[in-house]
Amino acid sequence: MSADTLATAKPAVELEGITKRFPGVVANHDIRITVEPGTVHAIVGENGAGKSTLMKILYGMQKPDEGTIKVNGTEVAFRTPSDAIAVGIGMVHQHFMLADNLTVLENIVLGAEPKKGGMLDTATARKRITELAESHGLRVDPDKLVEDLGVGDRQRVEILKVLYRGARILILDEPTAVLVPQEVEELFQNLRELKAEGLTVIFISHKLDEVLDIADAITVIRRGTTVASLARNEVTSARQLAELMVGSELPTPETRESTVTDRVALQVAHLTMEADGYRPVPKGTSVETYVEKLRADGKRLLLDDVSFEIHEGEILGIAGVEGNGQSELIEAIMGIRAAHGGIALGEQDISTWSTLKRRESGIGYIPEDRHRQGLLLEASLWENRVLGHQTRKPARNGIWVDRRAAKADTERIVKDYDVRTPGVDTLALALSGGNQQKLIVGREMSGAPKFLIAAHPTRGVDVGAQAAIWDHLRNARAAGLAVLLISADLDELIGLSDTIQVIYRGRLVAALDPSDITPERLGGYMTGAIAGTEET
Amino acid sequence: MPAGLNRALLTVAGAVIAIVLAIAISSVAITAAGASPLHAFAAFFDFGASERAQSNAIATFLNRAVPLFIAGLAVAVGFRMNLFNIGVEGQYRLAAICAAYVGSTFSAPAPIQITVIIVVAALVGGLYALIPAVMKVTRGVNEVISTIMLNYIAINLSSFLVRGPFAGQRAEGQLTTTTPELPDSAMFPNLNFVFDWFGLLPPTRGGGVWGFLLVAIALGIVIWVVLERTRFGFNVKASGLNGPAALASGVDPKKMIIAAMMLSGGIAGLIGLPEILGDKGAFNSNFTAGLGFLGIAVALLGRNKPVGIAVAALLFAFLDRAQGALQIANVPPSVITIIQGVTVLLVVVANEVTNRLALRLEERRAAQELGTNKVEVAA
Numbered sequence: 001m002s003a004d005t006l007a008t009a010k011p012a013v014e015l016e017g018i019t020k021r022f023p024g025v026v027a028n029h030d031i032r033i034t035v036e037p038g039t040v041h042a043i044v045g046e047n048g049a050g051k052s053t054l055m056k057i058l059y060g061m062q063k064p065d066e067g068t069i070k071v072n073g074t075e076v077a078f079r080t081p082s083d084a085i086a087v088g089i090g091m092v093h094q095h096f097m098l099a100d101n102l103t104v105l106e107n108i109v110l111g112a113e114p115k116k117g118g119m120l121d122t123a124t125a126r127k128r129i130t131e132l133a134e135s136h137g138l139r140v141d142p143d144k145l146v147e148d149l150g151v152g153d154r155q156r157v158e159i160l161k162v163l164y165r166g167a168r169i170l171i172l173d174e175p176t177a178v179l180v181p182q183e184v185e186e187l188f189q190n191l192r193e194l195k196a197e198g199l200t201v202i203f204i205s206h207k208l209d210e211v212l213d214i215a216d217a218i219t220v221i222r223r224g225t226t227v228a229s230l231a232r233n234e235v236t237s238a239r240q241l242a243e244l245m246v247g248s249e250l251p252t253p254e255t256r257e258s259t260v261t262d263r264v265a266l267q268v269a270h271l272t273m274e275a276d277g278y279r280p281v282p283k284g285t286s287v288e289t290y291v292e293k294l295r296a297d298g299k300r301l302l303l304d305d306v307s308f309e310i311h312e313g314e315i316l317g318i319a320g321v322e323g324n325g326q327s328e329l330i331e332a333i334m335g336i337r338a339a340h341g342g343i344a345l346g347e348q349d350i351s352t353w354s355t356l357k358r359r360e361s362g363i364g365y366i367p368e369d370r371h372r373q374g375l376l377l378e379a380s381l382w383e384n385r386v387l388g389h390q391t392r393k394p395a396r397n398g399i400w401v402d403r404r405a406a407k408a409d410t411e412r413i414v415k416d417y418d419v420r421t422p423g424v425d426t427l428a429l430a431l432s433g434g435n436q437q438k439l440i441v442g443r444e445m446s447g448a449p450k451f452l453i454a455a456h457p458t459r460g461v462d463v464g465a466q467a468a469i470w471d472h473l474r475n476a477r478a479a480g481l482a483v484l485l486i487s488a489d490l491d492e493l494i495g496l497s498d499t500i501q502v503i504y505r506g507r508l509v510a511a512l513d514p515s516d517i518t519p520e521r522l523g524g525y526m527t528g529a530i531a532g533t534e535e536t
Numbered sequence: 537m538p539a540g541l542n543r544a545l546l547t548v549a550g551a552v553i554a555i556v557l558a559i560a561i562s563s564v565a566i567t568a569a570g571a572s573p574l575h576a577f578a579a580f581f582d583f584g585a586s587e588r589a590q591s592n593a594i595a596t597f598l599n600r601a602v603p604l605f606i607a608g609l610a611v612a613v614g615f616r617m618n619l620f621n622i623g624v625e626g627q628y629r630l631a632a633i634c635a636a637y638v639g640s641t642f643s644a645p646a647p648i649q650i651t652v653i654i655v656v657a658a659l660v661g662g663l664y665a666l667i668p669a670v671m672k673v674t675r676g677v678n679e680v681i682s683t684i685m686l687n688y689i690a691i692n693l694s695s696f697l698v699r700g701p702f703a704g705q706r707a708e709g710q711l712t713t714t715t716p717e718l719p720d721s722a723m724f725p726n727l728n729f730v731f732d733w734f735g736l737l738p739p740t741r742g743g744g745v746w747g748f749l750l751v752a753i754a755l756g757i758v759i760w761v762v763l764e765r766t767r768f769g770f771n772v773k774a775s776g777l778n779g780p781a782a783l784a785s786g787v788d789p790k791k792m793i794i795a796a797m798m799l800s801g802g803i804a805g806l807i808g809l810p811e812i813l814g815d816k817g818a819f820n821s822n823f824t825a826g827l828g829f830l831g832i833a834v835a836l837l838g839r840n841k842p843v844g845i846a847v848a849a850l851l852f853a854f855l856d857r858a859q860g861a862l863q864i865a866n867v868p869p870s871v872i873t874i875i876q877g878v879t880v881l882l883v884v885v886a887n888e889v890t891n892r893l894a895l896r897l898e899e900r901r902a903a904q905e906l907g908t909n910k911v912e913v914a915a
Binding site: 367374386399431 | 766767774781784785786788895901
């Protein structure tokens with residue numbers, strides 16, 4: 001492409017062969033994206049596909065190991081986000097970065113204040129903000145406190161903040177994740193106006209219906225690399241995109257005997273969780289009518305009437321794009337977050353029990369983030385063995401922690417679960433991720449649990465450890481354990497589960513049989529491309 | 537256990553370097569103040585000319601260390617789970633005056649009398665610490681703010697009590713107000729007989745070496761056992777190292793906050809007792825202040841571990857004792873505060889550095905022993 005002939009049509013952003021490695025993983029590999037100016041360009045992909053890393057590279061928060069970035073035809077190398085801002089790139093983060101106790105105006109100018117004699121020049125700032133707001137149709141009251149604003153307004157403030165700094169290329173990271181449908185429509189209206197003004201928008205999402213609604217061009221990322229770049233008119237359906245996102249080859253589950261029994265181990269009924277904090281159901285109203293009212297009020301629900309049963313010897317897999325209620329479901333079952341609805345373990349209603357009592361009665365928990373919820377990194381392995389078993393044998397001896405028994409039992413886990421460690425006194429942080437995870441799996445399988453929550457049990461784990469963990473789960477299932485498996489790894493879900501339920505926006509939208517599952521159907525349900533109708 | 541030994545050695549090495557650096561920096565400060573560092577340091581080791589003076593100096597030193605040690609323990613219990621009980625100051629003052637008053641209202645055989653006084657002090661301290669704990673648990677009030685505010689209330693409340701409801705008979709010509717005198721049975725026997733063993737003269741000033749030293753040592757051992765060996769201690773440790781993991785493991789954070797705060801406050805309640813039971817026999821308006829705040833520094837210096845806190849308390853007491861000696865040597869005694877401040881700062885930095893170093897070494901050692909490196913993923 002010669003610069004002189006195509007002076008007006010230079011791509012706004014051009015990424016060539018971007019590769020980014022982190023210790024042990026490749027986050028991005030040979031990414032190629034061309035974004036035309038004055039368009040809305042969507043980048044879609046599952047969580048963990050590498051979208052966030054890519055955006056951090058484009059916004060100067062991380063440096064690529066290989067590849068080039070061109071902005072408006074000029075090659076750039078960003079060291080910090082201010083370099084990116086300098087060439088007109090602005091980022092609207094998924095989680096708003098606003099100071100609640102300042103006004104809209106103060107938030108917008110924060111860090112780029114117009115000054116007059118050392119004082120904030122409010123008049124100039126107000127004039128510019130009003131101009132920007134009017135020309136782009138972004139209605140906000142500059143004198144309101146941000147804490148009094150709704151989510152949609154806050155997002156507009158974020159966009160204005162970026163425009164105020166002179167951005168011509170806007171990156172929006174999952175902007176609709178926090179919005180209700182009406183607000184999404186409003187946002188899209190704003191984006192269309194920005195586009196009409198000649199601005200370029202890069203829109204990151206995994207909600208395909210929204211992408212199809214707003215985007216002019218779509219790039220699909222899977223497993224860290226770009227798998228397709230399409231113009232909007234080349235895309236015929238959300239299913240087509242879903243298939244590209246998930247990949248067209250799904251593993252076939254191994255043929256194996258079903259160990260599912262007819263004894264229900266865990267029953268969850270009408271579990272519902274509000275987004276803005278738990279409030280007890282008012283006296284005299286039933287849970288159903290209360291939830292009905294929440295829905296009528298347009299409240300965002302993190303969990304919306306979730307019901308299922310898991311039998312002894314059954315693995316129930318939950319498929320879904322992250323952030324659709326999986327974490328909330330787990331924490332509700334563990335008693336970490338309060339929710340409405342019933343949870344029963346065997347015959348017993350446990351919905352009012354504490355986390356401790358739930359654990360004691362036989363719930364094991366492999367958390368999704370082992371460093372956050374699973375381990376005491378700066379404590380020894382045997383102390384980590386005690387964690388979650390403080391009140392049970394062998395760790396407990398009256399008011400004491402039985403160190404000898406705990407150490408002996410840790411030795412057992414180290415041996416049986418092949419945890420590679422110099423000894424049980426080693427600190428947990430000295431182990432590799434796979435070995436840490438094997439220790440957690442071993443711990444949670446201790447004490448004969450009746451029901452196990454396994455959230456991403458093999459995330460960030462090497463292949464050998466993964467196979468071992470899968471074997472342990474299969475064996476436990478054969479021995480009658482009920483397992484709730486939550487995973488973003490479809491191989492894992494299809495390979496292990498007896499039944500798969502798909503969760504989308506806090507609802508279970510489909511129950512699928514892993515032995516006859518097609519990628520477009522799974523992907524369609526996961527991304528909301530197929531509307532939720534129960535099937536069996 | 538070589539891993540643990542390594543970590544301990546590193547810690548000690550870090551502390552030694554920090555103290556040497558602190559001495560160097562303090563020397564500069566002393567020189568700037570127009571005095572000679574050599575004279576100043578000589579003064580720290582100058583325990584007096586006569587034998588009696590030396591015994592008295594040793595007694596002053598130990599008597600200062602005891603309340604500092606208890607204060608350090610009280611603060612450390614909270615620190616262990618990232619709970620900043622800045623209210624130790626108020627807790628101990630209120631506890632001291634209540635215990636002194638209650639102790640003066642009856643007379644019983646010594647063991648009972650003293651036990652009742654100790655229990656009252658611990659209860660008052662614990663209950664006063666319960667207020668910020670409840671505020672934190674029910675309303676999310678930051679305990680740093682609430683305990684600081686409660687300090688002011690406690691300090692003024694105790695000045696009011698010592699003047700009003702709890703005031704005792706003021707002797708003719710006496711300027712300080714005081715609570716009623718404790719009966720003789722409340723006075724803790726001193727440890728002056730230890731001096732006889734070494735052929736030294738027993739100290740005469742300030743009631744000799746306070747017997748409460750033994751209670752403090754016992755308390756230190758009990759706290760160590762509770763923190764290191766019991767389930768409660770494990771929960772404290774887990775909550776401090778990783779709150780979300782503790783929560784997921786079934787530890788109730790609210791109960792833990794209440795329990796840890798009350799334990800911290802209960803210990804804080806005992807801080808004033810060595811002085812009351814060993815020397816003064818009452819709480820008066822001249823009562824030693826500031827021990828609660830010093831306890832924070834002592835706990836930091838001692839890395840929240842009973843043994844470390846004991847060493848830190850001895851170090852602080854050693855420096856504090858030199859007040860008089862420094863004045864005699866023509867060195868401004870505020871040098872002590874400078875040395876203490878610099879030491880705490882440097883030791884905290886050294887702790888952080890050695891801690892990271894130890895963790896990194898541990899990682900490397902584990903990798904070496906396994907003979908494997910982390911799996912490289914081909915690009």
